[in-house]
Every structure is written in structure tokens, then in C-alpha cells.
Amino acid sequence: MSAPTAASAVAASAAALLRELLSDQGRRDPYPVYARLHELGTVVPLPPDGKHAAIVHGHDAVGRVLRDPGFAVLDGDYLDRTSTRWREHLAVQTMQNSVFHAGGDRLARVRRLFGQVFSASRAATLEPVIERIADRLLDELAAAAEHGAVDVMARFALRLPSDVIGEILGVPEPDRAGFPARVKAFDAILELGQRSFRELRAADTAAAELTAYFAALVAERRVRPADDLVSALAADDRLPEPELLANLIVVFNAGFRTTANLIGNGLHLLLQHPDSLAALRADPALAPSCVEEILRFDPPVHFAVRFAVHDTEVDGVPVPEGRTVLILTAAANRDPARFADPDQFDPTRTDNQHYAFSAGPHYCLGAALGRAVGRIALPRLLTRFPRLALAAEPAARHQFMLRGYDRLDLLCGTAS
Numbered sequence: 001m002s003a004p005t006a007a008s009a010v011a012a013s014a015a016a017l018l019r020e021l022l023s024d025q026g027r028r029d030p031y032p033v034y035a036r037l038h039e040l041g042t043v044v045p046l047p048p049d050g051k052h053a054a055i056v057h058g059h060d061a062v063g064r065v066l067r068d069p070g071f072a073v074l075d076g077d078y079l080d081r082t083s084t085r086w087r088e089h090l091a092v093q094t095m096q097n098s099v100f101h102a103g104g105d106r107l108a109r110v111r112r113l114f115g116q117v118f119s120a121s122r123a124a125t126l127e128p129v130i131e132r133i134a135d136r137l138l139d140e141l142a143a144a145a146e147h148g149a150v151d152v153m154a155r156f157a158l159r160l161p162s163d164v165i166g167e168i169l170g171v172p173e174p175d176r177a178g179f180p181a182r183v184k185a186f187d188a189i190l191e192l193g194q195r196s197f198r199e200l201r202a203a204d205t206a207a208a209e210l211t212a213y214f215a216a217l218v219a220e221r222r223v224r225p226a227d228d229l230v231s232a233l234a235a236d237d238r239l240p241e242p243e244l245l246a247n248l249i250v251v252f253n254a255g256f257r258t259t260a261n262l263i264g265n266g267l268h269l270l271l272q273h274p275d276s277l278a279a280l281r282a283d284p285a286l287a288p289s290c291v292e293e294i295l296r297f298d299p300p301v302h303f304a305v306r307f308a309v310h311d312t313e314v315d316g317v318p319v320p321e322g323r324t325v326l327i328l329t330a331a332a333n334r335d336p337a338r339f340a341d342p343d344q345f346d347p348t349r350t351d352n353q354h355y356a357f358s359a360g361p362h363y364c365l366g367a368a369l370g371r372a373v374g375r376i377a378l379p380r381l382l383t384r385f386p387r388l389a390l391a392a393e394p395a396a397r398h399q400f401m402l403r404g405y406d407r408l409d410l411l412c413g414t415a416s
Ligand code: HEM
Pocket: 099, 100, 101, 111, 118, 165, 250, 251, 254, 255, 256, 258, 259, 262, 299, 300, 301, 304, 305, 355, 356, 357, 358, 359, 361, 362, 363, 364, 365, 366, 367, 369, 370, 371
């Protein structure tokens, strides 16, 4: 038997690390695996019979692949070549009809339509709205906290972004409570690794309910327009109906679970770093750099997947046409070649160019809004509750997509 080549030895090590990443322990704490990947280089090949051709995790390499037109999101044509069953799943179809899996003219059209609404200048004009909603929710939280520990995820972190995006889209307030469970079921199809049949079925049911909901809302706004995004899009015939509904679903979904996890992950991090928490409480002007560091250090989204549209290579690792690469954006955020002391949470860090919002043509449409919500929510919560403390250590997180706490029980104390 001949000795394995250097490339196949690296591929075997990378495959072992990927298995470790997807294990229970790796899902709980992926950062030690990311650190070992960095020791292997910036890009590592995987064995030819695996799902992906390579893992891309170095900071520069991640940025290059995400911006490279030679790599594309997995669109319908790609899925048709690799799977015969995807059209049976409404949840997968919904994602496919949305901006997330669009390319070319379709991508440009949707991003133009939604882009204005979620621009940085629009996010700035929304700040008073975000502050008003945050203060109302904090009043409710304070009332509930008088009776003991409160789950800040359910009562604040999820509700704030859901109410903000609900206002923008025009989803009436009483309807919003029905979203978190459905959105969670829908989002299960985005997770890294295998999905069970039960998860797929639940995602399809959620997709059917969300589609029916937005179809009724669009029909209603066509008859009685209001000053909101659903009315504007309902009056515009540039998007075919299935694409319009799919994009409303994903924008609503993407708009609130990500931001909720920024708030929840951030709060937990700050409670573990009392000096940083005290500094932010004393000076809310630190909020922008604190939010960036939370997004670098413990982001809600850890990965993206792209396929090679032609034979190519990344940092010397070949990627044949049609093969996918697993892009670990959260690992890039901890690249020791890019960040000093990458495993140190340091909200005073400058030059903090992370990939929490991805990069290139699919760069997050709601980045400005997500940042604004985080920057407003965290200091307000800390100043409102001067004795904030964990009531219980939260259950471990296992997701790479929408990584966050299911619940975060806090003792809020009172301002007496
Ligand atoms: C902290 C909050 C947020 C984080 C961490 C986040 C993260 C991301 C990431 C990583 C992507 C790119 C996925 C890829 O490259 O495949 C993305 C795309 C997207 N995000 Fe966000 N997001 C956040 C907030 C929001 C908000 C508030 C909205 C709603 C307006 C939003 C809407 C979208 C949309 C529509 C896309 C798809 C863009 C495209 O494919 O062209 N996101 N987001």
C-alpha cells in the first residue's frame, strides 16, 4: 500500500475535524475546532466522497470566496442536478424562491426592491421607533421581573426585533406572537448537517402556514393599502407572487431570529465579562464597538455554502466545478492571522472587520437594522436593570445557523 499523499492526509484530518464539529460537543463549543482548523491552513480539502470539496475558514480566503463570482449560492438548477426530491418540500421551495438563493438579474431586482427599505439611512430614521418599542418592552419586563426570574429571550430579545420588522412590513401586532414557533420550525432546514424527516415535515407545515398568512396579508393590502412595505410590494408587479411571498417570509424570519440571538448571545457574554458590562452600562457610546465584538466573537450565523461554477482553487486547494465549499464565517472571525488574541472578548477592539453578516452579493440586507437594534437594546437593558444577573446557566446551544439561547432566565432586580 502506498503512503497517503500530503493532500489526502490533510483531507483526512479535515474530515475528522468536521465530524468533531458536528458532534454534540462540537456543536456546543465549536471554537476549539475552529482553532485547530486554523493550524491546518486557511482552506482544507475534504475527501472526494464527502458532501463538500473543502472547508474555507481563513479570514482572507472567506472574504475572497464570498465575493468571487466563480462561487454561487445553491440555486434551483444546482438542486435539480443533485437531488430529485427538493420540489416536494415547500420549505426548500420557499428558500429557493427567495433572495437567499437567487443570482443574476433576479438577485439584483429583489435587492433593489428591499434594499432601500433596509438601507443604513433608513435604519437611522427608524431609531426613535426602535427606542419606543424597546422602552415599552422594558416596562413590561420590569413588571414581570417583580415576580422573580424572567426569560429575557421570550420577553425582550425576540419581541423587540419582531416588533420592529413587524412595523416595517406591516404585520399587525396581534399576529406577531404566532411567528416565533413557526419561524423556528421553518429555520430547521437551514442547519448544518442532516435533517430528520420529522424536522422537514414541520418546516413544510410552517412554510405552508407562513405562505398562507402573507398571501392573505398581501390580498388585504391590495384592497386597503397602508404605509408599510407589504402594501408597497403588493402594489408593485415586478415580483411574481410566489417570489413576493417567499421574500416576505424570509425577510421577516431573517429579520428577527438573527437579531434576537445578537441580543441574547451578547447579554450572556456581557454577564460573563462584568468589566465590559460595567463599561457599557457607564457609557452607552461604547455600544457600537461592543455590538461589533459580539458579532465577531459569538455570531448568530456561523457558516455559508457556495458551489464552484467552474473548476477553480482557493489558496491552492482545488474545487472542481459543481462541488460545494463549506465557508466557516465564524471561524474566520477567530482567525489569529487577522485578529490579535482572537479568543479574547474585547469590546474596545478596533479594526474589527468580521463576517457575521457575510460578504459579497448576498451580504446581509438587514445589517444596518440589526446593528441599530443591538446598539439600542443592550445599553437600555443594562441601565434599566442595574443588578442584572443570570438566574440559571442557559441550556447549551447546538445550532450553527441562528445560534442562540432558547431561553435566558435573568434576575432583573429593581431600580429602587
Ligand atoms: C444581527 C442580525 C443579523 C445577522 C447576524 C444576519 C446575518 C446574515 C447573514 C450571515 C447573511 C448571509 C447569508 C449568506 O451569505 O448565505 C444574511 C443575509 C440576509 N439577511 Fe441578515 N442578519 C441579521 C439581521 C437581518 C435583518 C434585521 C434583516 C431584515 C431586514 C435581515 C435580512 C437578510 C436578508 C433578506 C438576507 C439575504 C440577502 C441575500 O441573499 O442577498 N438580516 N444575514
